[in-house]
Amino acid sequence: MRSIEHRATVNSAKERISIATFHRPGMNRNLAPIPSLVTPERPAFFERIGVEDYYNGFFSRELQGKSYIDIIRLQNEISK
Numbered sequence: 783m784r785s786i787e788h789r790a791t792v793n794s795a796k797e798r799i800s801i802a803t804f805h806r807p808g809m810n811r812n813l814a815p816i817p818s819l820v821t822p823e824r825p826a827f828f829e830r831i832g833v834e835d836y837y838n839g840f841f842s843r844e845l846q847g848k849s850y851i852d853i854i855r856l857q858n859e860i861s862k
Contacts, residue, residue: 801851809834828854 792798807813814830831839831854840850 807833809837825856827856829856 809832811833812830813828813833813836815826815828820826828851836850836854839853843850843853
């Protein structure tokens with residue numbers, strides 16, 4: 783299969799965000815940043831959440847104008 787052309791718009795004034803995704807993580811696992819990447823200078827942006835809890839919240843929520851990832855975002859000074 784041929785892949786579609788990848789096009790990205792580069793913005794030199796603002797950083798680009800990438801979100802890692804995983805295919806079928808175990809339901810008894812947690813989603814969280816790697817502990818060695820979280821420091822007082824670079825706090826986590828999202829709360830640790832169980833895969834099952836994430837799926838339950840994602841699939842049961844009503845359309846509220848925000849994506850589910852915004853609902854689990856931590857409100858610290860850096861992520862505002």
